[in-house]
Amino acid sequence: MIRRRENIATNLLHSRFLRHFIDRCIHTNSGRKNKPENIGDSGEEVKIRLYKSRGQHLLTNPRVLDSIVRVSDIKSDDTVLEIGPGTGNLTLKLLEASNNVFAIEIDNRMVDSLRKRVAAAGVQERLNIINGDALKTEFPQFNLVVANIPYNISSPLLAKLVYGAAANPFRSATLLLQKEFARRLLAKPGDSEYNRLAINMNLMADVEFVMDVSKRDFVPCPKVDSSVVKLYPKTEIPDVNLEEWWAFTRTCFNNKNKTLGATFKQKRKLTELMKLSRVEGFCQDSNDLDECESGSQPGLEVGDRISSFRARVAGVLESGGFVDKRPAKLSHNDLLHLLSLFNDDGIYFRDQAKGSDSCSIAELDFDDGLL
Numbered sequence: 001m002i003r004r005r006e007n008i009a010t011n012l013l014h015s016r017f018l019r020h021f022i023d024r025c026i027h028t029n030s031g032r033k034n035k036p037e038n039i040g041d042s043g044e045e046v047k048i049r050l051y052k053s054r055g056q057h058l059l060t061n062p063r064v065l066d067s068i069v070r071v072s073d074i075k076s077d078d079t080v081l082e083i084g085p086g087t088g089n090l091t092l093k094l095l096e097a098s099n100n101v102f103a104i105e106i107d108n109r110m111v112d113s114l115r116k117r118v119a120a121a122g123v124q125e126r127l128n129i130i131n132g133d134a135l136k137t138e139f140p141q142f143n144l145v146v147a148n149i150p151y152n153i154s155s156p157l158l159a160k161l162v163y164g165a166a167a168n169p170f171r172s173a174t175l176l177l178q179k180e181f182a183r184r185l186l187a188k189p190g191d192s193e194y195n196r197l198a199i200n201m202n203l204m205a206d207v208e209f210v211m212d213v214s215k216r217d218f219v220p221c222p223k224v225d226s227s228v229v230k231l232y233p234k235t236e237i238p239d240v241n242l243e244e245w246w247a248f249t250r251t252c253f254n255n256k257n258k259t260l261g262a263t264f265k266q267k268r269k270l271t272e273l274m275k276l277s278r279v280e281g282f283c284q285d286s287n288d289l290d291e292c293e294s295g296s297q298p299g300l301e302v303g304d305r306i307s308s309f310r311a312r313v314a315g316v317l318e319s320g321g322f323v324d325k326r327p328a329k330l331s332h333n334d335l336l337h338l339l340s341l342f343n344d345d346g347i348y349f350r351d352q353a354k355g356s357d358s359c360s361i362a363e364l365d366f367d368d369g370l371l
């Protein structure tokens, strides 16, 4: 029975009609469907079907590749980490500059192609390929990152890199990113693109713009332009609980143009903070946050407790001059100061009954953007 099903499936796959249909579905280069791309950067024949779902837009302009390597300032004894090497257009250039490169690639076909190219160039000894998902794989020890990353995992990947830098310090990361994402990352207080991603990144790393890269420098040509940025992890990181910080920045940037006075007047927000902070007479002893409003606690009625807590929060904002300030114009240092004022007053943005362990990479709440 199983064999018969397999035969039917094989026959179907070999049917010309179905093959054509599948090709149309999976091939992403809208202009040239059903045709694997020649993706070598210097005329050599390397043919692989490229998948948009894996961000497979390969950088083929040798001048741009050279510029990326040059700005990365690689020393021969650096251990370079590349994420998403593809068929190796950038990897081969990295191997000219460094004796030790780690490359993490999810797609087996890319890994095969990369192995062949590197062996043909006689530099396979210097390359360690990790065939896996960069978000799930433990990073090796490295001191430099240079990569044209898959854009669809930009946020979690950057979070993994910079938030992992405390345990695995590195000098810099030169990254090719979607231009719009790079602009959000580089935005400063007061810029229209200023957002929670920039705030959270600035806590851990300095970001520098390097250059824009045209979509025409990729195969297949993506819909968007790109930019190269360089990240420098900070050596001194503020002593703040990251889960608390992410929850706090989420609250503030929920509406970045609203004054903080208005944001912290909302009943829903105040109730949540009262629960999380285990405010006296409100959820102090309960382990279940949902039971907090049951009214079983002695003292004031729930409505009165919220009014008194609202006045307390307003007092904290006033003490730091934040009532009329808008998050869109505040630096991460301003926000750190405000968070410390809240915490000094016993007001917290994460459940105080939870342990202080930092959360895992899978729980990273780093960015509200769509990328």
Ligand SMILES: C[S@@+](CC[C@H](N)C(=O)[O-])C[C@H]1O[C@@H](n2cnc3c(N)ncnc32)[C@H](O)[C@@H]1O
Residues within 6 Å of the ligand: 054, 055, 056, 057, 058, 059, 060, 083, 084, 085, 086, 087, 088, 089, 090, 104, 105, 106, 107, 110, 132, 133, 134, 135, 147, 148, 149, 150, 151, 153
């Ligand atoms: C934008 S391409 C860059 C390829 C190559 N570096 C270049 O510049 O030509 C991104 C590469 O990342 C790989 N990739 C996608 N998702 C990945 C993941 N989660 N972990 C590791 N590699 C991934 C893709 O298969 C693809 O080869």
